Amino acid sequence: MDTLKVAIAGLGTVGAGLLKLLQDNHELLAARCGRPVEVTAVSARDRRRDRGVSIDGFAWYDDPVLMAREADADVLVELIGGSDGVAKAAVEAAIAAGRHVVTANKALLAIHGSALAKAAEATGVSLAYEAAVAGGIPIVKALREGLAGNDVTRVFGILNGTCNYILTEMRATGRAFDDVLAEAQDLGYAEADPSFDIDGVDAAHKLAILTSIAFGREVDFDGISTEGIRHITPLDIAYAEELGYRIKLLGIARKTEHGVEQRVHPCMVRRDHPIAHVEGVLNAVVAGGNFVGDTVYEGSGAGAGPTASAVMADLVDIACERYSPTFGIPAARLKKAETAALERHVGEYYLRLHVIDRFGVMADLTSVFRDERISLEAMLQRGRDPDEIVPVVFITHETDEASLRRALERISALDHVVEPPRMIRIEPL
Amino acid sequence: MDTLKVAIAGLGTVGAGLLKLLQDNHELLAARCGRPVEVTAVSARDRRRDRGVSIDGFAWYDDPVLMAREADADVLVELIGGSDGVAKAAVEAAIAAGRHVVTANKALLAIHGSALAKAAEATGVSLAYEAAVAGGIPIVKALREGLAGNDVTRVFGILNGTCNYILTEMRATGRAFDDVLAEAQDLGYAEADPSFDIDGVDAAHKLAILTSIAFGREVDFDGISTEGIRHITPLDIAYAEELGYRIKLLGIARKTEHGVEQRVHPCMVRRDHPIAHVEGVLNAVVAGGNFVGDTVYEGSGAGAGPTASAVMADLVDIACERYSPTFGIPAARLKKAETAALERHVGEYYLRLHVIDRFGVMADLTSVFRDERISLEAMLQRGRDPDEIVPVVFITHETDEASLRRALERISALDHVVEPPRMIRIEPL
Numbered sequence: 001m002d003t004l005k006v007a008i009a010g011l012g013t014v015g016a017g018l019l020k021l022l023q024d025n026h027e028l029l030a031a032r033c034g035r036p037v038e039v040t041a042v043s044a045r046d047r048r049r050d051r052g053v054s055i056d057g058f059a060w061y062d063d064p065v066l067m068a069r070e071a072d073a074d075v076l077v078e079l080i081g082g083s084d085g086v087a088k089a090a091v092e093a094a095i096a097a098g099r100h101v102v103t104a105n106k107a108l109l110a111i112h113g114s115a116l117a118k119a120a121e122a123t124g125v126s127l128a129y130e131a132a133v134a135g136g137i138p139i140v141k142a143l144r145e146g147l148a149g150n151d152v153t154r155v156f157g158i159l160n161g162t163c164n165y166i167l168t169e170m171r172a173t174g175r176a177f178d179d180v181l182a183e184a185q186d187l188g189y190a191e192a193d194p195s196f197d198i199d200g201v202d203a204a205h206k207l208a209i210l211t212s213i214a215f216g217r218e219v220d221f222d223g224i225s226t227e228g229i230r231h232i233t234p235l236d237i238a239y240a241e242e243l244g245y246r247i248k249l250l251g252i253a254r255k256t257e258h259g260v261e262q263r264v265h266p267c268m269v270r271r272d273h274p275i276a277h278v279e280g281v282l283n284a285v286v287a288g289g290n291f292v293g294d295t296v297y298e299g300s301g302a303g304a305g306p307t308a309s310a311v312m313a314d315l316v317d318i319a320c321e322r323y324s325p326t327f328g329i330p331a332a333r334l335k336k337a338e339t340a341a342l343e344r345h346v347g348e349y350y351l352r353l354h355v356i357d358r359f360g361v362m363a364d365l366t367s368v369f370r371d372e373r374i375s376l377e378a379m380l381q382r383g384r385d386p387d388e389i390v391p392v393v394f395i396t397h398e399t400d401e402a403s404l405r406r407a408l409e410r411i412s413a414l415d416h417v418v419e420p421p422r423m424i425r426i427e428p429l
Numbered sequence: 430m431d432t433l434k435v436a437i438a439g440l441g442t443v444g445a446g447l448l449k450l451l452q453d454n455h456e457l458l459a460a461r462c463g464r465p466v467e468v469t470a471v472s473a474r475d476r477r478r479d480r481g482v483s484i485d486g487f488a489w490y491d492d493p494v495l496m497a498r499e500a501d502a503d504v505l506v507e508l509i510g511g512s513d514g515v516a517k518a519a520v521e522a523a524i525a526a527g528r529h530v531v532t533a534n535k536a537l538l539a540i541h542g543s544a545l546a547k548a549a550e551a552t553g554v555s556l557a558y559e560a561a562v563a564g565g566i567p568i569v570k571a572l573r574e575g576l577a578g579n580d581v582t583r584v585f586g587i588l589n590g591t592c593n594y595i596l597t598e599m600r601a602t603g604r605a606f607d608d609v610l611a612e613a614q615d616l617g618y619a620e621a622d623p624s625f626d627i628d629g630v631d632a633a634h635k636l637a638i639l640t641s642i643a644f645g646r647e648v649d650f651d652g653i654s655t656e657g658i659r660h661i662t663p664l665d666i667a668y669a670e671e672l673g674y675r676i677k678l679l680g681i682a683r684k685t686e687h688g689v690e691q692r693v694h695p696c697m698v699r700r701d702h703p704i705a706h707v708e709g710v711l712n713a714v715v716a717g718g719n720f721v722g723d724t725v726y727e728g729s730g731a732g733a734g735p736t737a738s739a740v741m742a743d744l745v746d747i748a749c750e751r752y753s754p755t756f757g758i759p760a761a762r763l764k765k766a767e768t769a770a771l772e773r774h775v776g777e778y779y780l781r782l783h784v785i786d787r788f789g790v791m792a793d794l795t796s797v798f799r800d801e802r803i804s805l806e807a808m809l810q811r812g813r814d815p816d817e818i819v820p821v822v823f824i825t826h827e828t829d830e831a832s833l834r835r836a837l838e839r840i841s842a843l844d845h846v847v848e849p850p851r852m853i854r855i856e857p858l
Contacts, residue, residue: 021720025580031645031758032577130575136721138575145751146559146567148461149741151454216460274727277706291450292565292738295728298703299721309721312578322574322751329460 001035004319007071007099009064009090010079011044014104014131016051017304018077018311023053029312033319041071068093075100075318077311083107095119095127102314104131104307110205113212113219114334117326127326128314133206134159134283136306137299138313143213143287144328150289152214154254156429157285158278159206159264161301162190162197163229163249167266168279171237171246177230189281199228200249200264207251211262212327214253214287216335219327220262223339227265231422236352239380239393240268240424243350246276247424259340267427268350274298275429286429343402348377348426351394351408356416357385364414365392372407374399389418395426430464433748436500436528438493438519439508440473443533443560445480446733447506447740452482458741462748470500497522504529504747506740512536524548524556531743533560533736539634542641542648543763546755556755557743562635563588563712565735566728567742572642572716573757579718581643583683585858586714587707588635588693590730591619591626592658592678596695597708600666600675606659618710628657629678629693636680640691641756643682643716645764648756649691652768656694660851665781668809668822669697669853672779675705676853688769696856697779703727704858715858772831777806777855780823780837785845786814793843794821801836803828818847824855 008015022029022039029037042055043064061067068076068090076094078101080087087105094101101120103109109116109129120127130140134157143155158164162184169180181198184190196202208221229249240247245268253262269276274296278284283301288294300306317323327334355361362379369376378395396404404423411421437444451458451468458466471484472493490496497505497519505523507530509516516534523530530549532538538545538558549556559569563586572584587593591613598609610627613619625631637650658678669676674697682691698705703725707713712730717723729735746752756763784790791808798805807824825833833852840850 017720021578024719025578028580028645028758029578031762034754034759137724138571141575142567142571145746146570146742147738148745149450149454149458149738151457216457274703274706277703289738290453291446291734291741293729293735295566295726297724297726299724305720306722309576309578309718312720313575316577317574320753322753324749324751325463329457330463333460 003036005040005073007041007073008077013304014307015079017308019053021308043067064090078103083111100126106132106205110208110221117331131310135301136309155214155287156252159203159251161281200226203251204264211253220337225263225342345401349396350424352422357390372403432465434469434502436470436502437506442733443736446737448482450737472496493519507532512540529555535561535634539637539650546760560739564730584643584716585681588632588680590710629655632680633693640682649766654692654771687773774830778825779853781851786819801832
């Protein structure tokens with residue numbers, strides 16, 4: 001077969017990593033692809049920057065969209081990032097020109113995935129994005145092909161390494177969120193503007209993609225209830241430990257009687273669940289199916305090497321002519337996304353209050369729970385300190401989120417409750 | 430596209446599970462395959478047995494080889510088992526007749542995989558076997574396609590659920606091997622003749638397959654050093670716990686300076702490694718590559734549902750015309766297998782002796798280690814009991830296996846050593 005010609009848009013750490021991978025593993029790639037794979041064109045902001053790899057042999061384009069349209073290439077690898085703008089324009093141009101697309105762009109897929117899938121099918125090209133979810137872990141392939149025999153019941157996981165690193169460090173050292181975040185920024189694990197990561201947006205992008213593959217639905221990023229980790233305190237982490245849990249930021253999609261739930265938020269997970277042991281910048285995904293049961297996938301969720309590995313897996317598939325519909329089934333057959341409202345979620349909850357330690361406070365609190373028909377599994381008030389502020393923790397039995405939110409609102413308004421109560425969902429997993 | 434017609438040879442629990450899966454998930458399979466998948470023919474020992482699913486609509490063959498040759502089918506699913514005999518004959522007949530093959534038969538692949546891969550390529554058919562390794566975990570696909578960009582450095586894992594169940598129960602309850610084995614047989618987790626599982630043969634079959642995919646080599650089952658778990662005692666498990674380890678039966682293939690190591694044996698693994706937390710009948714595989722780092726895969730390694738799930742994944746690939754060379758590269762390019770001798774293995778070792786508690790014993794023992802240039806990291810002798818038999822444990826620093834074996838031979842011959850010393854390799858992982 002002919003050489004597979006590749007044009008790369010974006011030469012940051014991942015782009016440079018991909019060039020290095022193509023160089024280092026050249027021989028075995030030729031064997032696995034059954035034909036040569038060669039970079040023919042590249043585009044980036046700065047032609048002269050030192051990337052540790054040479055780009056001399058490749059046609060240079062200042063404009064990635066022009067490259068996508070005109071370069072001598074069978075595949076566009078899009079590593080620019082961002083849901084719109086030039087990344088989207090380049091991908092659309094490549095598809096329109098009948099070229100395959102490989103992208104690491106989770107935001108683009110999460111927001112425009114359904115439309116792009118239709119466009120790719122219309123021109124008969126592959127739109128591949130293994131690198132967009134969980135970095136080097138081949139979870140897209142596992143879910144779309146490896147579990148293709150199953151009616152998938154749920155998919156969830158640790159989808160953001162920055163948050164997992166921060167939560168791991170907070171637990172290991174007892175330090176506060178802001179402190180650990182600053183350290184993560186110094187180490188390059190968090191961006192200067194960290195909100196995309198720590199507010200759960202990045203995890204939600206990835207979850208939107210996984211949900212579509214798992215349930216054969218159009219992407220529905222807007223339907224995801226998203227909560228980040230800014231409000232997690234060392235106190236909550238210590239209580240979690242005491243109660244036998246770990247706090248993890250999870251993205252969760254699962255079938256319920258009200259439809260598919262899609263949510264990203266901090267969770268208390270039992271310490272003996274595999275996901276509780278996934279620490280630092282690692283990612284992990286659990287996918288459950290009606291025949292296979294639960295399967296777990298773990299590895300590096302980011303970084304030049306793992307991301308380049310995932311991009312290359314897509315290129316090998318294309319070189320071998322192994323094509324899959326973007327989300328596992330033809331785009332026209334994807335169901336309209338109907339995401340269940342989080343208010344209908346039913347589960348157990350961890351609640352932590354700060355109250356002034358006086359007689360009668362507990363009676364006020366428990367009467368709120370009684371009124372909202374929320375039954376309690378446990379209450380913890382360590383130590384006494386009359387007239388001072390003390391923490392109180394409640395664990396509820398299963399209750400619906402709407403009732404719980406009403407209770408929290410009423411509790412916030414109570415006299416001796418001194419700051420907004422904190423709630424963390426307990427996931428049975 | 431036309432209907433994909435499937436002939437199934439072998440209707441035990443997995444075959445019946447596959448029929449059930451095709452029925453239960455019929456609608457979503459049609460969407461994922463892009464065309465109908467239909468069973469047209471079946472073959473099994475007993476036509477009348479109640480399998481919980483109807484086989485009325487399918488052509489019946491008493492002879493699976495005849496079915497493989499003559500049935501109206503595009504694919505043969507071989508679920509008979511066994512490395513030779515009728516399973517091999519049926520697979521060969523199907524390949525010769527230009528039909529794709531999907532098999533769950535690890536023994537067949539481990540022993541005849543290279544020849545079958547060549548045969549399949551010669552007639553242009555797919556030989557797929559996701560179900561042969563680690564049941565429902567899509568590890569074959571992950572390794573062959575998902576990590577295709579990587580020079581794989583190692584692959585190892587818990588490949589036999591029976592052994593992992595026994596070791597888990599022994600640790601949890603403190604009971605002896607024979608006792609737990611009998612229970613596992615009652616529960617259906619172990620066969621009446623358990624030797625295939627507990628002597629490591631089944632794990633070695635799976636490791637032979639993984640090694641070929643990982644390193645692009647011909648299968649080399651005979652080159653695997655295999656040791657089972659019969660000799661593991663509650664005492665060793667207790668020492669492992671005390672030293673911060675868990676004992677797991679692992680299959681390990683990795684690149685060393687002397688070539689690729691392939692070995693199956695009980696290992697001490699650090700308790701904080703993900704693999705240490707894989708308990709009961711679960712399987713798990715770790716695959717490491719030069720760009721992706723380590724990736725971990727966990728799930729059910731056996732059972733009707735998980736195995737049917739894996740068989741179905743192969744069928745969906747074939748329905749979608751996603752073909753891969755059997756071991757990831759063309760059969761003619763597979764390297765001759767040259768497995769490094771275990772004598773050249775270098776690692777740390779746990780040694781447990783029973784000695785008569787007398788002055789001078791320790792001096793005799795340590796002089797053997799000195800002569801063989803084995804340096805010790807730790808020695809444990811709990812309690813004293815003059816003139817009685819007491820256990821003594823040594824942990825060595827890194828040493829080569831040849832020296833260690835010489836030391837063990839000399840130690841066995843010492844006067845006050847009352848039974849053969851036990852050795853368990855410590856895996857740094």
